Amino acid sequence: MDILREGVAEKKRRRRFLVGGAGVVAILLITLGLSRLKPAAPTVDKATVLIDTVKRGPLKRQVRGPGSLVPETEGILQISASTDARVERLLAQPGSPVTPDTVLLVMSNPSLERDALDAEWQLKAGLADLAYTRVKLQKDLLDQKAAAATVESDYHQAQLQAETNEGLFKEGLVAGITLKLSQTRAKELATRNEIEKKRLSVAAEAEKAQIDAQQAKVEQVRALAKLKREQMEALRVCAGIRGVLQDVSVQPGQRVMPGTTLARVVQPEKLKAQLKIAETQARDVQIGEKAFIDTRNGIVEGHVSRIDPSVSGGTVTVDAALDGPLPKGARPDLSVDGTIELERLTDVVHVGRPAFESEQGTITLFRLQPGSDEAVRVKVRLGKSSVNAVQILEGLKPGDNVVLSDMSAWAAFDRVRLK
DSSP states (O other), X not given: OHHHHHHHHHHHHHHHHHHHHHHHHHHHHHHHHHXXXXXXXXXXXXXXXXXXXXXXXXXXXXXXXXEEEEEOGGGEEEEEOSSOEEEEEEOOOTTOEEOTTOEEEEEEOHHHHHHXXXXXXXXXXXXXXXXXXXXXXHHHHHHHHHHHHHHHHHHHHHHHHHHHHHHHHHTXXXXXXXXXXXXXXXXXXXXXHHHHHHHHHHHHHHHHHHHHHHHHHHXXXXXXXXXXXXXXXXXXXXXXXXXXEEEXXXXXXXXXXXXXXXXXEEOTTSEEEEEEEEHHXXXXXXXXXXXXXXXXXXXXXXXXXXXXXXXXTXXXXXEEEEOSOOOTTOOTTOEEEXXXXXXXXXXXXXEEOOTTOOTTSEEEEEEEOTTSSEEEEEEEEEEEEOSSEEEEEESOOTTOEEEOSXXXXXXXXXXXXXX
């Protein structure tokens, strides 16, 4: 009986050992299997993400930026004060259409008014002195001409007398002393006649010089009077050009100094677009490239006319000259959007621009699996980019559907489900 009990106990121990070993092996197998299972893919609401299809075909490279319409340089007139003055009245408000003769504001300067009046009287006195000098010199010149004419007449008479006496002397009718006296008299008057002619010539030149000197003084006073008169007229500030009064920088009662900006007039038909392009995109912009300016009331075609060499606030200022007519409502400081066309690629693989694209770089995107709601992460090498699209160099092929939205919230997962 003891031998039988020992055999049964041995069998029970073996059975327990086998059962325990099988349990351990099962646990190990289950653990290994679970460790090899992929983590469950998170679910993403399909309606909240942007999905696009990879295409092959032409691609227009463009850059875009906000901006505003500003006057061209020749379409702006900055009106400044030409003298010290006090603003009395404002006669026009910003936004008013103006002509060259439209008076914008009126100023006053009592000392300038007094100086202008003094200059006018000095000019009148100078003109009177000039007239008197001209008359006096003409009289003196006439007296000189009369004296010269008298001497010339006496000379001709003496010459005739000498010739007559010479003939009579040959016939023995006149003494030799008489002949010599008449010849001496003729020579003396000939000399005086030459001197009078020279004096007359000098007198004429002296008259011209004195009149010119007096005329120069008059012109000096005239210029001063004209300057004062123009400064007086400038106290009534006019627009100067046809356009729109954009700004008035002074107020009634304000004292202004020479050079102080008073107002600004612009010509609305002479406008350009000033765009702010991101510095990362502005490197490919070139002078002369086509630009399309959206004024919210129409699109105007233009071209790039200037690129600012400096960067401000992460953007580069690009000026676009407008080639087409402006739509209604276009005015200075109007907000616009500008699109600049860089180039046209004829046959490339491209897709919509991802949320965090890096031109000429490598990024990861979620590509949808055909016939499934699952999207897997793939590496994509990008080429040249445009406003709404980017070139695909590697990682995707035409027909693939990819998620373009920001998927950084699922950066720890290589696949997601779109429901």
